Amino acid sequence: TEFAESNGIMMRMTEQYDPYENAIAERINRTLKYEYGLRNCIKNTDIAPQITKQAVSIYNNLRTHFSLDLRKPAEVHLNPNIKYKSYHRNNVNLTELLI
Known part of the structure; x- marks a missing residue:
């Protein structure tokens, strides 16, 4: 954490170690x-x-x-007008679903 703080890196951690809680980061790690x-x-x-x-x-x-x-992440990051797919889950209250 000291390295991150001294280099201006903001750390975010999941509550429990579970790859599904941080699936996007795990996917990037796998790609790398x-x-x-x-x-x-x-x-x-x-x-x-x-x-x-x-x-x-x-x-x-x-x-x-x-x-x-088919754009590069840096290109999308620098241009806020570019639309892209988001894989963030919507919060759904499962008790309200009728099956």
Whole structure:
């Protein structure tokens, strides 16, 4: 947490460790691991941060995403007028549903 605070990173954590509570982050982690080879054992821990930083940069600046209509995340982030799909769940009160 000290590293995050000193670098202006706001931390958000789920209440319990459950991949379904943080599915979007888990999906991005999986993409980074399998598409960019981060799941492979990196023997030199000095280069691990550099490799991870490069993979995240590619993911955000070069890789197009279907959910963003084949745009890049950085492009969508910088233009608030671009519409995109959101996978956030709507809060539904299940006791009100009639089956």
